[in-house]
Amino acid sequence: MQREDPMDTPTSPVDAVRFDERGLVPALVQDAATGQVRMLGYMNREALERTIATRRLHFWSRSRGKLWMKGETSGNVHEVVEIRPDCDGDALLVRVVPAGPTCHLGTDTCFAQPPLMVGEAAVPPTSSVVDEVARVVAERRAHPVEGSYTTYLLTTGIDKIGKKIGEEAAEVIIAAKNADPENLANEAADLIYHLLVLLEASDVPTERVWAVLRTRRGRPAADQSSSA
DSSP states (O other): OOOOOGGGSOSSGGGGOOOOTTSOEEEEEEETTTOOEEEEEEEOHHHHHHHHHHSBOEEEETTTTEEEETTTTTSOOEEEEEEEEOTTSSSEEEEEEESSOOSTTSSSOTTOSOOSOOOSSOOOOOTHHHHHHHHHHHHHHHSOOTTOHHHHHHHHOHHHHHHHHHHHHHHHHHHHHTTOHHHHHHHHHHHHHHHHHHHHHTTOOHHHHHHHHHHHTTOOGGGOSSOO
16 A cells, blocks of 8 residues: 655645745635635735734735735725635635725725626526625615715614514505516515614624524414415
8 A cells, every 4th residue: 555645745725825926825715604705816835824823814915015914094994704825726715804995996896896797588686685685774874975875874773674674664565566577686685785774773783583583484374474
């Protein structure tokens, strides 16, 4: 039986990464909750090791020639939950929990520009957009923006938000009774948005709501007021 040469065995996870001739590897940053691609950056060995050690996103700046941590000036630190190399080991997928916008322009993603091309069969949005909106609402609460409707609602308080939810719920019912699918979709979106604002104002994370819904799956109707 041939023994494996210990020199061929990586001594750390970083040894499995194939850095290019400049000592860099591209790292695609993805929101762990929504799957949204947030940015593309480059890591050298030190940046990758620092990211693993601190669980905070670090890069090597090609323009400045120095190591830097994402959020070190803006405060929008990105907590890293997973780093996964591709099949060749020459690219990384970094899944993060961002504390705020990723792009220096103030947007959640650096890929917010108009698309260069859109295929005929565009991918429809999924329910993950609810968590995206919830994070924007939380950001508005932490960092109020003048002129923002969300900031206005959070400032006026639960009574105002509750009143809006009542109004939106009534409009949802009317749209359904009128058999107007387009209007029903619009009114349902308004209702969900205002509910997210109410949850944020009440310090109830959406994860708690999803956990409750999960416990209700498959239960008999007699055990709950609503079931899936």
